[in-house]
Amino acid sequence: xxxxxxxxxxxxxxxxxxxxxxxxxxxxxxxxxxxxxxxxxxxxxxxxxxxxxxxxxxxxxxxxxxxxxxxxxxxxxxxxxxxxxxxxxxxxxxxxxxxxxxxxxxxxxxxxxxxxxxxxxxxxxxxxxxxxxxxxxxxxxxxxxxxxxxxxxxxxxxxxxxxxxxxxxxxxxxxxxxxxxxxxxxxxxxxxxxxxxxxxxxxxxxxxxxxxxxxxxxxxxxxxxxxxxxxxxxxxxxxxxxxxxxxxxxxxxxxxxxxxxxxxxxxxxxxxxxxxxxxxxxxxxxxxxxxxxxxxxxxxxxxxxxxxxxxxxxxxxxxxxxxxxxxxxxxxxxxxxxxxxxxxxxxxxxxxxxxxxxxxxxxxxxxxxxxxxxxxxxxxxxxxxxxxxxxxxxxxxxxxxxxxxxxxxxx
Amino acid sequence: xxxxxxxxxxxxxxxxxxxxxxxxxxxxxxxxxxxxxxxxxxxxxxxxxxxxxxxxxxxxxxxxxxxxxxxxxxxxxxxxxxxxxxxxxxxxxxxxxxxxxxxxxxxxxxxxxxxxxxxxxxxxxxxxxxxxxxxxxxxxxxxxxxxxxxxxxxxxxxxxxxxxxxxxxxxxxxxxxxxxxxxxxxxxxxxxxxxxxxxxxxxxxxxxxxxxxxxxxxxxxxxxxxxxxxxxxxxxxxxxxxxxxxxxxxxxxxxxxxxxxxxxxxxxxxxxxxxxxxxxxxxxxxxxxxxxxxxxxxxxxxxxxxxxxxxxxxxx
Numbered sequence: 181x182x183x184x185x186x187x188x189x190x191x192x193x194x195x196x197x198x199x200x201x202x203x204x205x206x207x208x209x210x211x212x213x214x215x216x217x218x219x220x221x222x223x224x225x226x227x228x229x230x231x232x233x234x235x236x237x238x239x240x241x242x243x244x245x246x247x248x249x250x251x252x253x254x255x256x257x258x259x260x261x262x263x264x265x266x267x268x269x270x271x272x273x274x275x276x277x278x279x280x281x282x283x284x285x286x287x288x289x290x291x292x293x294x295x296x297x298x299x300x301x302x303x304x305x306x307x308x309x310x311x312x313x314x315x316x317x318x319x320x321x322x323x324x325x326x327x328x329x330x331x332x333x334x335x336x337x338x339x340x341x342x343x344x345x346x347x348x349x350x351x352x353x354x355x356x357x358x359x360x361x362x363x364x365x366x367x368x369x370x371x372x373x374x375x376x377x378x379x380x381x382x383x384x385x386x387x388x389x390x391x392x393x394x395x396x397x398x399x400x401x402x403x404x405x406x407x408x409x410x411x412x413x414x415x416x417x418x419x420x421x422x423x424x425x426x427x428x429x430x431x432x433x434x435x436x437x438x439x440x441x442x443x444x445x446x447x448x449x450x451x452x453x454x455x456x457x458x459x460x461x462x463x464x465x466x467x468x469x470x471x472x473x474x475x476x477x478x479x480x481x482x483x484x485x486x487x488x489x490x491x492x493x494x495x496x497x498x499x500x501x502x503x504x505x506x507x508x509x510x511x512x513x514x515x516x517x518x519x520x521x522x523x524x525x526x527x528x529x530x531x532x533x534x535x536x537x538x539x540x541x542x543x544x545x546x547x548x549x550x551x552x553x554x555x556x557x558x559x560x561x562x563x564x565x566x567x568x569x570x571x572x573x574x575x576x577x578x579x580x581x582x583x584x585x586x587x588x589x590x591x
Numbered sequence: 592x593x594x595x596x597x598x599x600x601x602x603x604x605x606x607x608x609x610x611x612x613x614x615x616x617x618x619x620x621x622x623x624x625x626x627x628x629x630x631x632x633x634x635x636x637x638x639x640x641x642x643x644x645x646x647x648x649x650x651x652x653x654x655x656x657x658x659x660x661x662x663x664x665x666x667x668x669x670x671x672x673x674x675x676x677x678x679x680x681x682x683x684x685x686x687x688x689x690x691x692x693x694x695x696x697x698x699x700x701x702x703x704x705x706x707x708x709x710x711x712x713x714x715x716x717x718x719x720x721x722x723x724x725x726x727x728x729x730x731x732x733x734x735x736x737x738x739x740x741x742x743x744x745x746x747x748x749x750x751x752x753x754x755x756x757x758x759x760x761x762x763x764x765x766x767x768x769x770x771x772x773x774x775x776x777x778x779x780x781x782x783x784x785x786x787x788x789x790x791x792x793x794x795x796x797x798x799x800x801x802x803x804x805x806x807x808x809x810x811x812x813x814x815x816x817x818x819x820x821x822x823x824x825x826x827x828x829x830x831x832x833x834x835x836x837x838x839x840x841x842x843x844x845x846x847x848x849x850x851x852x853x854x855x856x857x858x859x860x861x862x863x864x865x866x867x868x869x870x871x872x873x874x875x876x877x878x879x880x881x882x883x884x885x886x887x888x889x890x891x892x893x894x895x896x897x898x899x900x901x902x903x904x905x906x907x
Contacts, residue, residue, distance in 0.1 A: 184830050191834035209784030213804070218785040224749045227860055228850040229835060230868050232842025239835060247893040257893070258886040274827070280764060280789060281753045283828050293893075362893050438839040439875055445883035451875075452840050528725035535720030542726020 181264060183274065189264040193244035193255050194290060196440070197347070198403055198433040200225070202236040202285035202320040205342035205398035215316020217279060217286070219342065223320070224285050237288035237322060238278050242266055242303055246292030250349070250360035251447045252408045254440040255292050261442055265294075271307045272315065279319055286320030286342070287311070293326065301329035301337070308340035322398075327364070327371040334371065335395075338378055343398035343430070346371050351419040355409040359447070372427040375400050380428070399430035406460060407453040408437035412483035417463055417474040424468065434460045459485040466492060469523055470516045488578045493519040496556055497574050504558040504568060508533045519577075520552035552577065593623045597705065600627055600773045603697050610709050611683055620713045625705035685715055688722040692733055698773045699736040707732060743772045748781050750854050751793060756819040764791040767815040767857060775800060779807055794818075815857075825859050832860040838871035839878065 203223035210216050225234035243265035244255040254261060266274075275287045289307055293300050304323055311317035323341040325334055337344055346368055350356045353365045375396065382395030402423060404416060420432045436452035443449045463485060466472040470492070477491050478484070479498065486494050496503060496519045505518050507529055515526045525548050532538050537560050543550055555564045555573055567573060593613065597605040606625075613623060689711065696704050711729050715721050724730050753764035764786070770778075775798050782791065783802055792801040792810075794817065799810035855861035 184827060187827060187830050188834045191831050195835050195837050209787070211784055211787050213788050216786065216788060218781075220748075220781075224745070225849060226749050227832065227858065228846040229832065229837075230843060230846050230864055230871065231837045231840045232845025233835075233837075234849070235832070235835060238831070249890070249893070258890050260884055260887050277824050278828060278831075280786070281755070281824060281828065282751050282766070282786075283831075436840065438837055439878040441878055441881075443878070443881070443883060449879050451879075454840055454842070525725075531723040532725055535723050538726065542724070545726045545728065545731035 183266075183270055186264040186266055186270065187240070187274065189262050190240045190242075190244060190266060192441075193241045193261070193292075194239045194288075196254060196435060196438065197239065197288075197290065197324075198233070198435040199288065199322070199345060199401055199431070200234045200236045200239065201322075201343070201398075201401070201431065203398070204430055205320060206394070208318045210316065210318050215318055216276070217317050217319035219285075219318065219320055226283055226285065236285045237320060238275055238284045238286070239288040240266070240271070240274075240290075242268075242271060242289060242291035242300075242307065243294055244292050245294050248293055248360070248362040250363065251444045252349075252359055252405055252437060252440075254442075256444065258444065259442045268303065268307050268310065272310050275311060275319075276315060276317070279317075284319075286317075286322070288322040288324075290324035291326075297326045297328035298330050298333060301326045301333040305333060305337050305340065308337065312340045320398075325371065325375070327368045331374060334375065335378065338375070338382070338395040339393065341396050341398075343401060344375055344396045345401045345403070346375070347403045348419070348423065348432075349403070349405055350409055351404055351411050351416045352409075355411060359409060369427075372400065372402070372423070372429070376427045400427070401429055401431040401433065403433040403435050406434050406436050406457055407450075408447060413456070413460060413463070413485045414474070414478040414483035416460060417467070417477060420464060421467060421474040432464060434464070455487045456485070459487060459491060463491045466495075471513050472517075489574075490519070490579060492517070493552065493577050497577070500568055503556045504564050505556060506558045508537050508559070518553060518556050520549040520556075593618055595623060595625050595705070597625065597627045600700075601697055601776065602627070603694055606697060606705055606708065607693070610712055613709065614683060614712060614716060620706060620710040623706065623709060625709070683712075683716075685712065686722045689715060692737055694777075695737045695740040696733055698740045698777055700772045701736065704736060707736075740772050740774065743770055744774050744778050744781075746854065747774060747778050750850075750858060751782075752825075752857065752859060753791060754819045755822060755824060758790070761790055764789055765818055766791070766793045767813075767818050768793055768795055769857065770795060773797075776809070783807065821859065829860055829863060833863055833867065836867055838867070838874040841868065841871050843868065 201223055202219070203221065205219050205221075207219055207221055209218035223236060225236045227235040229235060241255070243263070244261070245263050245265060246253075246255045246257055249256045249258050253259075271287070271289065275284075278284045279286070287307070289304055291300050291304050304326075308321050308323060311321065320343075321341045322343040322345065323337050325337055325344050325346050327346050334344070348365075348368055349360055349363065356363055356365045378395045379399055382392055382397065385391060404419070406416065416434070423429050423432055434457050436454050436457040438452040439449040463472075463474075463477045466477055467474060472492075472495070477495060485491055489497075496517070502514075502517070505514055507515065507518075512526060512530060515521060515529060516523070521529075525543075525546050528546055529538055532542060540550075540559055540562050543553070543559075554562065555567045555577075558564070595605075595609045595613075597609075692711075693708060696708055707729065711721065711733060714729065721727060721730065725734060747768055747770055751766045751768050753766045756763050756765055775793075775795060779800055779802075782793065786802070788804060790801075790803055792799065794810070794813035794815075797812045799813050801808045801810055850858075850861075855864070
């Protein structure tokens with residue numbers, strides 16, 4: 181089989197993994213003239229597909245042959261999709277060829293499980309080893325790790341990779357055993373704990389001040405599939421909170437369960453819940469950067485985020501007694517809870533108000549979303565008055581963009 | 592009226608020297624006109640320039656200190672034609688936030704950037720907290736310019752696409768890119784740091800640059816026709832782009848926000864976009880309507896090995 185055909189099959193097989201980040205690692209370059217590549221810290225998206233996803237890394241599977249039968253997965257053993265397997269050298273050459281043309285930041289390599297977890301992991305690690313040691317590749321490498329593989333193999337993976345990830349797949353143990361019978365939730369978490377230990381150790385200096393060997397300097401991440409089972413958003417967010425807290429993950433990716441070719445009869449297909457995925461990311465951001473707890477974001481019996489309103493606005497409407505917030509007096513933690521106010525503008529307001537009072541005009545020039553903010557804020561030249569308590573406020577703040585997208589007119 | 596003539600569009604040292612002198616002479620911003628000298632000869636001479644030092648000092652925080660190691664800086668002439676006095680004779684106190692603004696703002700293409708920077712510098716002598724006021728009209732405008740330049744630089748690192756050609760027996764990587772602002776020299780360190788061992792050339796309408804593995808050479812502007820035609824390496828990239836796309840989740844606004852159409856004509860994969868979008872609906876519908884099929888291969892149930900003892904006991 182030609183490399184081109186393999187690439188088609190193995191990119192098709194890899195596209196359901198949402199992760200594409202090439203950020204968060206150490207800075208490197210190849211100014212010494214040996215090898216090739218660099219990393220920038222923030223990462224670069226070299227292209228975007230019409231699905232809105234960034235193309236930063238060459239995201240492929242080493243092979244989509246797989247022994248497992250995860251119901252949601254396009255590569256499960258019982259699926260009739262075409263199969264292929266790259267040789268190690270083919271992946272190495274493809275990565276370098278794409279990199280030299282500035283198409284990518286590096287490689288995101290994953291694999292179906294062939295023979296056994298250890299064998300598969302060994303093959304994946306060998307690609308990274310050859311790139312690093314034989315070609316002096318200094319671009320980004322993200323390896324998907326297999327939780328059942330031997331700890332020594334995970335340790336080797338961390339030596340070559342900038343980021344490691346293990347997909348948690350589903351937020352509850354019950355869903356995992358129902359939909360991915362060969363996967364073991366306890367083993368997944370145990371591997372995450374093990375990785376965290378090594379990642380933390382790789383960052384500490386020893387007593388003698390010597391740097392320990394680098395281990396996955398970009399940390400670890402995971403992915404949760406949304407909409408393949410009946411789990412509600414509350415459970416998803418508390419699972420995320422636990423993952424961030426306990427294993428110090430850099431990112432939890434939410435992947436709306438999407439129609440796949442040759443789906444399993446056990447899992448009827450539907451359109452992917454993209455709006456839900458979007459709200460989960462917003463809620464995730466609120467937990468990581470805005471000081472919200474998962475239980476504040478979702479209240480009530482339903483356990484689901486509103487689809488037609490961003491979760492911060494929804495929270496504010498439930499807690500109107502806390503508003504209006506005086507932007508010139510409120511502490512930072514309160515400013516972060518004002519709908520429409522992002523981290524950057526909070527910093528700007530804090531800096532500006534030490535010099536003089538912040539007024540409405542200032543917010544306009546900071547490009548803050550004024551209309552969303554006005555009911556909740558107080559300034560020397562603005563008070564929301566009765567609008568904050570108006571029954572119609574909720575209807576006014578609904579997000580019309582979550583309406584289905586119109587196609588066709590785009591081009 | 593004071594007229595300042597800068598050497599070229601990105602004459603940061605010239606601007607600094609003139610601004611320093613004008614402030615010390617108490618010249619108000621409305622009394623200064625800033626000009627960039629027209630290039631003496633349209634066919635710019637090849638300019639050989641070592642970039643090593645410059646790359647290490649992207650923004651620099653030495654407003655009061657002489658520039659370090661940049662070979663192509665010629666002090667701007669004084670309005671009356673005299674050479675300027677040594678810059679160190681006048682020391683201005685400016686906050687770091689302003690110093691960091693100067694270089695990116697000067698890379699912006701807006702002609703008013705020199706005067707705007709000078710006005711901010713002038714105001715800073717009286718308004719100590721000015722840099723903290725993101726809502727001040729001048730600061731907001733400067734911030735917006737910095738953002739535009741940084742974005743232009745970032746998009747250039749993302750969207751330059753090299754094609755491979757053999758030149759004198761060595762592979763050379765060639766690209767055509769059209770930056771919005773005067774960022775070519777400023778972005779060179781990125782490409783050198785990443786592709787130091789390759790020979791590469793990036794051409795743009797106003798100027799080009801060529802790295803020979805050792806030195807960076809600035810070239811006059813060029814034309815996109817000089818780029819070699821598509822080759823097999825690019826075909827693989829197009830295959831990848833086609834297949835990494837998930838037709839079941841069209842998000843066109845998200846794509847266009849980060850990859851606006853103005854870049855498309857220089858991105859080989861962009862020619863696929865229309866067809867991918869057009870087919871997405873039918874492809875998704877076909878997946879949704881397809882009746883599940885039993886596996887065509889024999890499926891052997893996978894049996895997991897018993898858990899490793901260290902996992903079972905949880906002795907992490």
